[in-house]
Amino acid sequence: MSGSTDDIETLIDLMAKLPGLGPRSARRAVLHLIRKRSLLLSPLSDMMSRVAVSARECLNCGNIGTSDICDICESEKRATGELCVVEDVADLWAMERSGVFKGRYHVLGGTLSALDAVGPEELRIPRLLDRVVSEEITEVILALNATVDGQTTAHYIADQLQGRVKLTSLAQGVPIGGELDYLDDGTITAALRARKEL
Amino acid sequence: MEWRDHGILLTTRRHGETGAIIDVLTQDHGRHAGIVRGGASRKMAPILQPGAQLDLIWRARLEDHLGSYQAEPLRSRAVSAFSGRLALSGLNAVTALLSFAVPEREPHPDLYKRTEQLLDLLEQEEIWPLAYLRWEVALLDELGFGLDLDRCAVTGTREGLIYVSPKSGRAVSREGAGEWADRLLPLPPVLRGEGSAPDEEVVLALKTTGYFLDTKLAKSLGNRPVPDARSRFIDTFTRRI
Numbered sequence: 001m002s003g004s005t006d007d008i009e010t011l012i013d014l015m016a017k018l019p020g021l022g023p024r025s026a027r028r029a030v031l032h033l034i035r036k037r038s039l040l041l042s043p044l045s046d047m048m049s050r051v052a053v054s055a056r057e058c059l060n061c062g063n064i065g066t067s068d069i070c071d072i073c074e075s076e077k078r079a080t081g082e083l084c085v086v087e088d089v090a091d092l093w094a095m096e097r098s099g100v101f102k103g104r105y106h107v108l109g110g111t112l113s114a115l116d117a118v119g120p121e122e123l124r125i126p127r128l129l130d131r132v133v134s135e136e137i138t139e140v141i142l143a144l145n146a147t148v149d150g151q152t153t154a155h156y157i158a159d160q161l162q163g164r165v166k167l168t169s170l171a172q173g174v175p176i177g178g179e180l181d182y183l184d185d186g187t188i189t190a191a192l193r194a195r196k197e198l
Numbered sequence: 199m200e201w202r203d204h205g206i207l208l209t210t211r212r213h214g215e216t217g218a219i220i221d222v223l224t225q226d227h228g229r230h231a232g233i234v235r236g237g238a239s240r241k242m243a244p245i246l247q248p249g250a251q252l253d254l255i256w257r258a259r260l261e262d263h264l265g266s267y268q269a270e271p272l273r274s275r276a277v278s279a280f281s282g283r284l285a286l287s288g289l290n291a292v293t294a295l296l297s298f299a300v301p302e303r304e305p306h307p308d309l310y311k312r313t314e315q316l317l318d319l320l321e322q323e324e325i326w327p328l329a330y331l332r333w334e335v336a337l338l339d340e341l342g343f344g345l346d347l348d349r350c351a352v353t354g355t356r357e358g359l360i361y362v363s364p365k366s367g368r369a370v371s372r373e374g375a376g377e378w379a380d381r382l383l384p385l386p387p388v389l390r391g392e393g394s395a396p397d398e399e400v401v402l403a404l405k406t407t408g409y410f411l412d413t414k415l416a417k418s419l420g421n422r423p424v425p426d427a428r429s430r431f432i433d434t435f436t437r438r439i
Contacts, residue, residue, distance in 0.1 A: 019215060114294040114425045114427045115209050115297070146244075146276075146280070147243075147247060147276075148247050148248045148249070148276065148279060148289065151279070151280050151286055152286055152287070152290055155283045155287070156430075159283075172280075184244045185271065185273075185274045186244060186247070186274035186277045189274075190280070193277070
């Protein structure tokens with residue numbers, strides 16, 4: 001490609017680094033943006049510049065927002081005494097999409113991992129212990145992934161908070177719309193063990 | 199290059215958006231890594247959890263390449279591990295120690311068999327710590343740091359063995375210890391496969407095996423620290439007593 005298109009090539013290379021995009025799909029996306037210059041490209045560019053400056057982690061819970069304390073932590077309505085502990089911001093957003101949980105969150109920023117040498121100090125566990133006291137939390141919901149690392153982290157936190165607060169975790173079992181035939185053995189076993197009376 | 203084997207999954211690490219690099223203790227090919235294409239997918243991620251028993255086909259152009267795995271589940275141990283703190287911390291200790299200590303691509307069929315038997319006992323919390331102790335002794339033995347607990351290193355007697363020499367890993371009797379007794383490690387009967395194996399003795403025995411893991415095995419691996427997962431397991435076990 002000629003030198004006059006270097007910027008576009010650079011843009012394509014950058015877009016190709018986004019999750020879910022490869023070089024081919026990045027090329028299509030860039031072409032689409034250029035064709036919709038005023039409708040998409042300019043607003044997107046402006047917004048990305050603004051977010052690049054303003055996006056930051058909430059100092060209280062680790063959520064991503066545009067102020068030092070996020071909207072969820074600021075909201076008085078969400079001071080229900082319930083605190084939902086999640087691994088990552090993506091998990092927080094998933095919980096928020098469901099609209100079921102009305103309390104506040106705490107984002108750990110990962111899980112304990114021997115392989116990656118991630119210990120309690122690398123996560124926001126000390127801050128969580130402080131919040132339980134300062135925000136008068138009555139229940140901590142451990143909404144961590146059903147993986148070995150996720151559950152190891154959940155048990156570690158439970159040990160730290162034992163006797164100080166009510167501790168609960170998410171149920172494990174058949175997902176909505178799930179067909180038994182397609183489920184792995186572990187999920188079926190967990191679902192059967194957690195069966196309930198109708 | 200292609201082979202088929204059974205293996206126990208030790209670690210999974212994401213590779214790119216959809217792939218995963220897994221580290222597996224196989225029956226005939228030792229600890230062996232490889233890529234699983236689509237290993238991070240919704241279908242494969244629940245299968246590729248530490249402790250899972252897998253049927254594996256490994257393919258690579260050359261033997262020293264990383265290669266790729268095709269993995270089919272034989273037995274999931276995640277639910278057993280999630281059944282309690284001790285099971286989960288025990289599984290973490292076993293997989294972390296194997297990843298830490300076993301050299302890559304060096305077959306250890308006996309260790310594989312023992313590990314498989316140990317992990318199948320995960321939900322039996324009453325006997326698991328004792329089984330783990332026996333496995334750890336076997337691990338030391340398999341890797342060249344075995345304990346010789348049959349007779350006293352000083353007097354040759356088979357009676358009254360209550361110490362282990364931290365230098366040689368050999369048993370020492372009360373008489374043989376003499377004035378060196380305070381420098382020797384404890385040898386509880388459970389470490390020799392004797393007695394009723396109360397939990398307190400198992401903890402004591404784990405301190406002795408831990409000494410050899412720290413000072414002999416870890417030293418031979420470039421002084422890397424033994425994974426924290428082991429001490430977390432022992433903490434969990436000690437709290438239960």
